[in-house]
Amino acid sequence: MNSKKKIPNATMKRLPLYYRYFNQAEEAGTDRVSSREISEALDIDSATIRRDFSYFGELGRKGYGYNVKSLLKFFMEHIQGTDKKNVIIIGAGNLGSALMNYKFTNLNDKMTVVGALDHNKHLVGTEVNGVDIYHTDELEDIISREKVEVAILTLPASVSQEMAERLVAAGVKGILNFTPIRLNLDKDIYVHNIDLGVELQALFFYMKNL
Incomplete structure (x- = not known):
């Protein structure tokens, strides 16, 4: 490049x-x-x-x-890279579960979802589409053990910044952020924000102005 x-x-x-x-x-x-x-x-x-x-x-x-x-x-x-990335999903609620069920067909040779994390005792210890759900207390251990570089964040806004800081401290290099807040992190950490509300508003605007 x-x-x-x-x-x-x-x-x-x-x-x-x-x-x-x-x-x-x-x-x-x-x-x-x-x-x-x-x-x-x-x-x-x-x-x-x-x-x-x-x-x-x-x-x-x-x-x-x-x-x-x-x-x-x-x-x-040179763009996608030849190495395979290990990914974790933070938050195993409705959106997190939907992502675990999603077939990342075009990315199967580029990434592996090695687990999901949640604090809900009813979810911990279960699995969705073959992805095991662990307690958030295990975050650092899993990132170290699985050599996780990427995290997908699907938490409520109130706890997202704190969790993102834990991810960075544990060694995560990139975060796909589905939460409605902008994360305040070191500039060396790449964060890609996906705000579904904003995307829908943009869609409505384009439809109105066709």
Whole structure:
């Protein structure tokens, strides 16, 4: 990855779309694709695609397009990474259980959900879709034992900051935050916020202004 350029957040958010596109193209037996073809498939204009790819060097040639196998290998090695991440879910309530039941089909070779944590005595000791639920008191032990790098946070807002600090202190490097608050953590910890209320409001706005 080209370290001389700062990659915009908007570009980073589109990278999983590109990875999925090239993965599907490779499965379909396609050898080369153009930015126009990618644009039509993903509904992203060609200029944006070329600009996104330019941050990572010369990934294609004018008049030739993009080699599917080469680009898929690039995304796997330099963006997704070749190592498999161990993930824990913090909060085994309705949302946490839904995530445990979700089939992360495109990520099965990139992540493993090694457990979930909750303080509810009725949930501790049970499992959902093969994922064991532990008490939150075991958080540090599980992170150390399973070498967990990523946590998915689905707790009430009132306890989210405290739990996030525990996660960071235990060695977690990235947090997918489903809680409605913005976590105040060290800048070296990457937090990706998903506020379902905000996303729905954005959807309603776009629908109204079609």
